[in-house]
Amino acid sequence: MNAPVTLAVTLDRLSMRQRAEISAIDWESMSENEGARLRALGLDEGVEIEKLHKGMFGFNDPIALKVGRMMIAVRKSHASAISVVIPA
Amino acid sequence: MSEAAPLIVLAGNPNAGKSALFNALTGARQKIANYPGVTVERKSGHFQMPDGRPAELVDLPGSYSLEPTSPDEAVTRSVIMGEQQGERKPDAIIIVLDAANLDNHLRFALEVIALGRPVVIALNMMDLAERDGLTLDPEKLEKALGVPVVPTVAVRRRGLDDLSAAIETRLSKKADQQDVVVSKERDHGLRKQAKKIANLTVVSETAGRRWSERADAFFLHPIAGPITLLAIMFVMFQAVFAWSEAPIGWIESASEWAAAAVEASLPEGFLRDFIIEGAIGGVGSVVVFLPQILILFLFILLLEASGYMTRAAFIMDRLMASVGLSGRSFIPLLSSFACAIPGIMATRSIADPKDRLTTILVAPLMTCAARLPVYAIIIGAFIPARDVGPGVGLQGLVLFGLYIFGIVGAMVVALVLRSTVAKGPNSGFLMEMPKYQMPRIRDILLGLWQRGWIFLRRAGTIIFAATVVLWLMLTYPKVPIDSPVSQVDYSAAGRIANVIEPVVAPIGFNRDIALALIPAMAAREVAVAALATTYAIDAPDEEAEAKSLTERLQSRWSLPTALAFLAWFVFAPQCISTIAVTKRETNGWKWPMFMLGYLFALAYVAAGITYWSAVALGL
Numbered sequence: 001m002n003a004p005v006t007l008a009v010t011l012d013r014l015s016m017r018q019r020a021e022i023s024a025i026d027w028e029s030m031s032e033n034e035g036a037r038l039r040a041l042g043l044d045e046g047v048e049i050e051k052l053h054k055g056m057f058g059f060n061d062p063i064a065l066k067v068g069r070m071m072i073a074v075r076k077s078h079a080s081a082i083s084v085v086i087p088a
Numbered sequence: 089m090s091e092a093a094p095l096i097v098l099a100g101n102p103n104a105g106k107s108a109l110f111n112a113l114t115g116a117r118q119k120i121a122n123y124p125g126v127t128v129e130r131k132s133g134h135f136q137m138p139d140g141r142p143a144e145l146v147d148l149p150g151s152y153s154l155e156p157t158s159p160d161e162a163v164t165r166s167v168i169m170g171e172q173q174g175e176r177k178p179d180a181i182i183i184v185l186d187a188a189n190l191d192n193h194l195r196f197a198l199e200v201i202a203l204g205r206p207v208v209i210a211l212n213m214m215d216l217a218e219r220d221g222l223t224l225d226p227e228k229l230e231k232a233l234g235v236p237v238v239p240t241v242a243v244r245r246r247g248l249d250d251l252s253a254a255i256e257t258r259l260s261k262k263a264d265q266q267d268v269v270v271s272k273e274r275d276h277g278l279r280k281q282a283k284k285i286a287n288l289t290v291v292s293e294t295a296g297r298r299w300s301e302r303a304d305a306f307f308l309h310p311i312a313g314p315i316t317l318l319a320i321m322f323v324m325f326q327a328v329f330a331w332s333e334a335p336i337g338w339i340e341s342a343s344e345w346a347a348a349a350v351e352a353s354l355p356e357g358f359l360r361d362f363i364i365e366g367a368i369g370g371v372g373s374v375v376v377f378l379p380q381i382l383i384l385f386l387f388i389l390l391l392e393a394s395g396y397m398t399r400a401a402f403i404m405d406r407l408m409a410s411v412g413l414s415g416r417s418f419i420p421l422l423s424s425f426a427c428a429i430p431g432i433m434a435t436r437s438i439a440d441p442k443d444r445l446t447t448i449l450v451a452p453l454m455t456c457a458a459r460l461p462v463y464a465i466i467i468g469a470f471i472p473a474r475d476v477g478p479g480v481g482l483q484g485l486v487l488f489g490l491y492i493f494g495i496v497g498a499m500v501v502a503l504v505l506r507s508t509v510a511k512g513p514n515s516g517f518l519m520e521m522p523k524y525q526m527p528r529i530r531d532i533l534l535g536l537w538q539r540g541w542i543f544l545r546r547a548g549t550i551i552f553a554a555t556v557v558l559w560l561m562l563t564y565p566k567v568p569i570d571s572p573v574s575q576v577d578y579s580a581a582g583r584i585a586n587v588i589e590p591v592v593a594p595i596g597f598n599r600d601i602a603l604a605l606i607p608a609m610a611a612r613e614v615a616v617a618a619l620a621t622t623y624a625i626d627a628p629d630e631e632a633e634a635k636s637l638t639e640r641l642q643s644r645w646s647l648p649t650a651l652a653f654l655a656w657f658v659f660a661p662q663c664i665s666t667i668a669v670t671k672r673e674t675n676g677w678k679w680p681m682f683m684l685g686y687l688f689a690l691a692y693v694a695a696g697i698t699y700w701s702a703v704a705l706g707l
């Protein structure tokens with residue numbers, strides 16, 4: 001790729017220890033309740049995150065994110081609904 | 089307390105240190121009950137305000153939002169709104185914030201403040217925030233929020249006087265309640281506002297010590313993490329045996345001493361036999377397991393208080409997902425190792441109803457503390473106490489194996505349930521993992537005391553009653569002198585057991601086991617008391633009576649029978665309290681009956697397979 005200013009990927013494909021900003025969340029792919037819970041834990045559009053850990057060897061699922069000063073566990077299935085941009 | 093005592097509630101995000109603040113304000117005298125109609129715990133206590141008036145303090149379930157996503161959060165919301173059945177409208181609300189986590193925690197605070205109710209903010213864990221390199225300005229926060237802000241360090245009892253003074257001042261003011269309108273846009277706005285206020289409050293931020301993150305690099309490592317979890321659980325089960333030896337000895341000596349004292353001071357007859365065989369023998373054989381139960385709870389409380397439990401959930405999530413559950417089920421299931429009742433009650437935090445039902449139904453397969461007495465006595469009698477490796481005892485290994493057996497059974501059952509009666513889409517896993525914390529000795533001791541007391545109370549009530557009834561049924565009717573029939577066979581209980589025996593004989597159970605299984609419905613550990621009482625009554629002479637339960641078991645049971653008995657108890661459904669709590673949690677008789685049926689079937693099959701395999705192997 002020709003070094004773009006920003007690179008958009010879904011959260012599950014973000015590399016480890018990479019900081020990024022949430023650009024869009026596909027709210028339609030999850031239930032009302034799940035969406036509310038995601039927001040309650042601070043995951044929302046415009047939020048900065050950092051991918052910190054991934055689950056057991058061989059699965060790489062779930063993943064642990066740093067959101068603000070909090071660490072949040074999310075499954076890959078949710079992470080794939082979250083698009084992030086990596087600041088240049 | 090008088091009716092006039094104002095009601096103060098503690099609210100806040102999970103992991104904000106709410107319980108520590110509650111403990112610090114109220115001390116050890118706490119009342120734990122349930123809200124009527126729901127199974128959300130209501131923890132209350134009292135504290136004294138600066139003017140000497142008492143106030144009632146209620147610790148609400150931790151919530152991320154007033155927009156509830158679980159039954160716990162629904163209760164928090166309705167108490168704050170003054171709509172909870174069986175609860176007065178609170179006179180003031182203390183919102184507990186983690187000072188080091190303001191941008192996340194302020195969101196909930198802003199929601200509550202927007203209601204216009206009397207609010208005081210406890211800016212908690214100030215010391216940890218400072219250690220993290222944060223300098224905060226509480227006055228700026230107070231100005232931005234428009235409500236009093238008191239910096240506190242609950243675990244060091246700092247700021248408590250200021251807090252109660254602020255509450256007292258706040259109580260004198262009346263406030264109007266506003267309505268809340270919930271939407272995605274509102275959530276968005278709340279978060280932005282929270283972030284803005286947090287930035288305003290944080291005066292400076294340096295790198296600080298990030299030891300919690302460094303610890304996670306190890307504990308959440310994809311390979312080292314699961315190995316460590318397994319090792320911790322292994323050490324836990326080894327410790328249950330290794331550390332309890334000495335205190336068990338003390339309790340045994342004490343009960344022998346008590347029996348001897350009664351024997352010396354009472355004339356021969358009904359009362360003496362009743363006290364020695366029924367009360368001291370029966371209840372004593374259960375109380376002896378208090379040390380092991382306390383050790384198990386000590387580990388669970390430490391894992392919970394340190395923050396490791398959520399890491400365990402993280403590590404286990406993928407495996408749980410493969411049987412249709414989530415890491416969230418791991419915590420209720422791990423609590424079920426202590427007792428299925430709190431475990432089943434802890435399933436309230438699982439949002440998905442099918443997930444929750446499955447977790448409730450498999451929770452009794454986790455080896456609860458009440459099974460420990462049964463395992464311990466059988467393992468002690470039939471498994472040699474030798475080392476199979478450095479620091480690894482065979483007895484501990486067998487115990488570990490029984491726990492694993494239960495876990496594997498639970499996983500298989502969960503998988504079957506999720507594709508049959510609890511069919512549904514796989515739910516998600518979304519959870520906060522708080523920073524690691526040094527567990528507070530005081531809080532751990534308080535927790536141990538509460539659990540230990542519950543166990544002793546059970547021993548003194550249900551277990552005592554069951555033992556006494558059994559003793560009476562074993563003692564009467566008295567066998568006629570010169571009769572070739574033994575007292576146990578002649579007694580009422582023995583006759584019932586002789587009827588049941590043919591049913592359990594195919595799985596290697598004898599009459600004594602059939603006899604023990606009935607009163608064990610009251611509580612599993614009664615099985616041990618029942619065996620002890622039976623053999624005490626059955627003893628032909630003084631010399632035989634002096635033998636320990638272990639020696640009697642060794643002389644009367646074959647190894648295959650003992651192993652089958654262990655296998656039975658891996659699945660054993662007999663605990664009325666578990667059935668009752670399942671009925672309450674699932675709102676009806678359908679699921680508890682289902683649970684009872686499938687557990688009995690599994691127990692029977694497992695014991696049968698174990699018995700016949702062991703016989704075939706010539707054990």
